[in-house]
Amino acid sequence: MKLSLKHQSFDKKSNDACVVTEYTLNDEMINVAIAKVTGRYPTTGNTLNQICKEVAYIHEGNGKVVVNNQEYRLKAGDTVLIEAGEKFHWEGNMTIFISCTPAWTKDQNRMVE
Numbered sequence: 001m002k003l004s005l006k007h008q009s010f011d012k013k014s015n016d017a018c019v020v021t022e023y024t025l026n027d028e029m030i031n032v033a034i035a036k037v038t039g040r041y042p043t044t045g046n047t048l049n050q051i052c053k054e055v056a057y058i059h060e061g062n063g064k065v066v067v068n069n070q071e072y073r074l075k076a077g078d079t080v081l082i083e084a085g086e087k088f089h090w091e092g093n094m095t096i097f098i099s100c101t102p103a104w105t106k107d108q109n110r111m112v113e
Contacts (some may be wrong), residue, residue, distance in 0.1 A: 001028055015043050018090070020098075031103035037063065038060045042111055046087035051108040054082040063092010087112050094099040 004023035012020045017039025023032050035056075043045075045065070054066070062075040067088045074080070074094065082088055089094070 004032075008028050009068055014041055016036065017041050017043070023028065025103075030099060030101045032097070032099045033104075035058075035090075035094075035098055036091060037061075037090045037094045037096060040089060040091045042086070042089055043068045045111055045113050046089045048108060048112050049084050049100070049109055050089045052102050052104050053084055054080075055099045056080045056082070056102075057097040059097050061092060061094035063094045065090055084092070 002025045004025050007025045009021050012022060014035075015022055017037060018041035018045050019036050021034045021036075023034075025031055033088055035041075040103065058074050058076050058078045058080075060076050062073075064074055065072050065082075065088055067080075067082060072080070074092070
């Protein structure tokens, strides 16, 4: 078993519209985070995970995710699976629980148009 307590988490500001609280599980196969989106992330263009799949559960609020130029409206209770290689961005006012497998790393993520 692995455990990550709230006091072990840390915040990262992705941009002015997105703050991510990361929870350290020390596991290369999976990680978790809470993202608070209050606008658009990324500000322009899209983001793309080259290796990991990203599961996102909309905990509170509403907005949209645009995946490969297709827009999907989201509200609390919805879940999204973004496959590796899909370009996407978030927009709205949402709190999102995110889990990636294998674990998300900065060097496998890139910004694209």
